[in-house]
Every structure is written in C-alpha cells, then in structure tokens.
Amino acid sequence: MHIHKFHPTKSFDSERGLREMTQAKTQIEGTFRKLWVSDTAALQAHLLRLDPESRRMRFGTPVTDYFIEHYARHALGSHSIAHGYFVDGILRGVAELRGFRGVGGGEAEAAFSVEKNLQGGGIGTELFARTVLAARNRGITRLFVNFLSQNQRMQAIAKKFDAVLTFDSDGVHGKVDTPRANAMSVFKEAVADSGNVAERVFALQSKALGSA
Numbered sequence: 525m526h527i528h529k530f531h532p533t534k535s536f537d538s539e540r541g542l543r544e545m546t547q548a549k550t551q552i553e554g555t556f557r558k559l560w561v562s563d564t565a566a567l568q569a570h571l572l573r574l575d576p577e578s579r580r581m582r583f584g585t586p587v588t589d590y591f592i593e594h595y596a597r598h599a600l601g602s603h604s605i606a607h608g609y610f611v612d613g614i615l616r617g618v619a620e621l622r623g624f625r626g627v628g629g630g631e632a633e634a635a636f637s638v639e640k641n642l643q644g645g646g647i648g649t650e651l652f653a654r655t656v657l658a659a660r661n662r663g664i665t666r667l668f669v670n671f672l673s674q675n676q677r678m679q680a681i682a683k684k685f686d687a688v689l690t691f692d693s694d695g696v697h698g699k700v701d702t703p704r705a706n707a708m709s710v711f712k713e714a715v716a717d718s719g720n721v722a723e724r725v726f727a728l729q730s731k732a733l734g735s736a
C-alpha cells in the first residue's frame with residue numbers, strides 16, 4: 525500500500541500543529557480516531573498481525589500469541605487513552621497511554637505499534653502527537669516511553685517531541701514534559717475527535733446510499 529510521507533507537528537503547541545493534525549487524513553490514506561473497549565478485538569488482531577521484530581520492539585521482548593490475547597483483553601478502558609489508525613476499517617496502528625494512577629493526572633506511559641508495511645510513513649509520529657495532546661488535556665504532565673536501544677524509529681520520534689532520553693541496559697527511557705492544557709489544546713483535541721465523527725457519519729451515509 526502506498527502512503528504519502530508527511531511531517532506532523534514538531535511543536536505540538538503551535539497553530540501549525542493543529543493544521544497539520546487536521547490535514548493528516550488527507551495525506552495518509554487512512555483515518556485516526558480514539559479507541560474504545562468495543563475496539564478490543566481489533567486491537568488484539570492488530571497486535572497479533574505485527575511481524576516478529578515489530579512485536580519484539582513493541583513489548584521489549586518476544587511474546588506469544590497467548591500473551592497478546594490476554595494483554596489486549598485488558599488494554600482498553602477508562603484506565604487508558606488509546607488512538608488508532610484505520611485503513612479500510614482495519615486497525616493498523618495504535619498508541620496506548622496508561623496512567624500510573626488512572627489517566628486523571630500525573631504521569632503516564634505510552635506505547636506504539638504500526639504494522640510493518642505502513643512503518644516509516646509518518647503514522648507513528650501522528651499517533652505520538654495525538655497522545656501528547658490527550659495527555660496534556662488530562663493533566664498528565666510527564667509522559668514516558670520505553671523502547672529497545674536499537675529502535676531508531678522510536679528514538680527519532682521521541683526526539684521530535686523534545687524527549688529527554690536516558691540509556692541503560694534495559695534500553696532507552698524517553699521522558700516528555702507536556703505543557704499545561706489551555707483552551708487551544710482542548711480545542712485541538714475536540715477538532716481531531718469531531719473530524720472523526722463527521723467522517724464516520726459520512727461513511728455511514730455513503731454506505732446507506734450505496735446500498736439503497
């Protein structure tokens with residue numbers, strides 16, 4: 525599948541960021557939206573589709589199908605905020621954000637996965653931008669992302685968001701301090717979410733008209 529390279533916001537607090545976020549779907553052949561508990565089966569299928577190397581990179585170690593099935597069953601819910609990237613209704617990329625004490629404030633950890641044939645096209649960067657924005661709007665002031673030291677892509681993305689990286693024998697630990705939420709950051713997230721609603725209504729209408 526061909527996807528167009530794009531460069532989402534480096535400074536997620538800028539007007540440019542909002543424009544780029546809302547333009548993302550026109551430059552990538554798919555759509556981004558938040559994930560809900562009802563997306564559990566799609567999340568499980570996505571994680572099971574990851575090739576062995578991506579699976580190892582995602583979980584920091586090789587994991588079995590059984591592990592993923594159990595993991596996905598409990599991943600979505602009020603304790604997390606997840607964003608997904610869909611192509612033709614199939615979940616192909618995910619960003620998960622989990623608070624250490626719920627998602628209502630403080631600190632949280634993020635993890636990302638994009639299926640192999642879509643990697644390198646800007647999807648991970650966009651998922652990261654949405655995750656930082658969602659964290660910020662929920663009072664999460666510090667976001668962590670942990671990854672293996674050979675994970676150049678994740679490292680490149682973390683740097684785009686000014687992450688402070690520390691390296692040890694367990695891998696790389698990225699820390700992003702999020703700015704305080706303001707009216708514009710809340711608006712940006714609302715715009716991103718409402719865009720998805722409009723798209724879904726349009727898709728349903730098209731489907732209904734097509735089958736009429």
Ligand SMILES: CC(C)(COP(=O)(O)OP(=O)(O)OC[C@H]1O[C@@H](n2cnc3c(N)ncnc32)[C@H](O)[C@@H]1OP(=O)(O)O)[C@@H](O)C(=O)NCCC(=O)NCCS
Binds near residue numbers: 578643646670680
């Ligand atoms: C890590 C991951 C989520 C990134 O998503 P992605 O869509 O591939 O990433 P993007 O295309 O947005 O960005 C990748 C960046 O890495 C850069 N990059 C790619 N290979 C690189 C390399 N060998 N060295 C340095 N930078 C590299 C790209 O140039 C790009 O930066 P740019 O936009 O400035 O050009 C995805 O590759 C993935 O799912 N990997 C397997 C799972 C994983 O590693 N998860 C992270 C652990 S939580």
